[in-house]
Amino acid sequence: MCMMLPPLGKNNIQNTLYECFSLMREMNDTRGFESYINYVYEDFLNLFDKSSFRIVEGYPDYIYNTSDLIKLAGRKYEKKRNEINYFKKHYTASFEKFSPRHIADALLMIDQWKREKIHESNLSNHNEAHYQYSLVHEAEAAKCAIIFSEELGLQGAIITIDGCIEGITLGEPIASHTASVLIEKTNNTFCGMPQFIYQQFCSSDFSKVAYVNAGEDWGIEGLRRAKMSYHPCMLAKKFLIYEKA
Incomplete structure (x- = not known):
């Protein structure tokens, strides 16, 4: 189980993230999967204490x-x-x-x-x-x-x-x-x-x-070249959030 998007809203995000990971752990830990939150937009990272989590930049x-x-x-x-x-x-x-x-x-x-x-x-x-x-x-x-x-x-x-x-x-x-x-x-x-x-x-x-x-281009070089050939006006950063070990 993972979250395909970050939780909605801007209030009490720190505790919300703790609760989200608690729910995911109940299913994932017994199966050997790592819990994470996907497709996190950059501004969302300003809504909580990042030192409590591991932030990984994904493909833009x-x-x-x-x-x-x-x-x-x-x-x-x-x-x-x-x-x-x-x-x-x-x-x-x-x-x-x-x-x-x-x-x-x-x-x-x-x-x-x-x-x-x-x-x-x-x-x-x-x-x-x-x-x-x-x-x-x-x-x-x-x-x-x-x-x-x-x-x-x-x-x-x-x-x-x-x-x-x-x-x-x-x-x-x-x-x-x-x-x-x-x-x-x-x-x-x-x-x-x-x-x-x-x-x-x-x-x-x-x-x-x-x-x-x-x-995104999923890190596939041919897809990256194809997308760049249309000359994007920007590359929108996305991140994944993991719990710290």
Whole structure:
């Protein structure tokens, strides 16, 4: 058991944290797991005595100006524009809002994405069990988000080519000024599709918010390069809180 977010509120946080860890210890200590609180924002650290706990900095979230992701203006986005233009020129694609009627085909697309990623990892000799295990769980998380998108309040979009779903993205507003893009899966056969669906989704669903949060890179170098290529306006620090031994 862990806390995926810090406790809400700003009052009596010190005692609240002690109580949270007490509850987690009841389950974790007998099973050999370490208790922790995840996704702690930086300002939260000012609400309690940090000397009583062990604070570990996690991977930051990548934050972008929404207008940059939509306009892709200037030389720094020239490659993105070229990729999108290539996609539009070479493929007859349809961009649509995601709805419950797309669920079944979207799940098939995620299964295909998983198979292709595992095949790629085998070809590159990057077939460590941990990596493929992570791919399986990433695919299952995406499928859960698709199935329960309505209950979770997620909005999304798909790209179809020749009547088949070849790309899907899901996100949500998380504040009056910020939206979060949670999932983006595309068929790598179609060059430029990731850039196209990202731009179109931000334009169609999030044009009225100032920022888009694309989440963290989990320490994966390829993902870090991809997120940096969109030139974030800031990296939002996140922390984990552990009890001191």
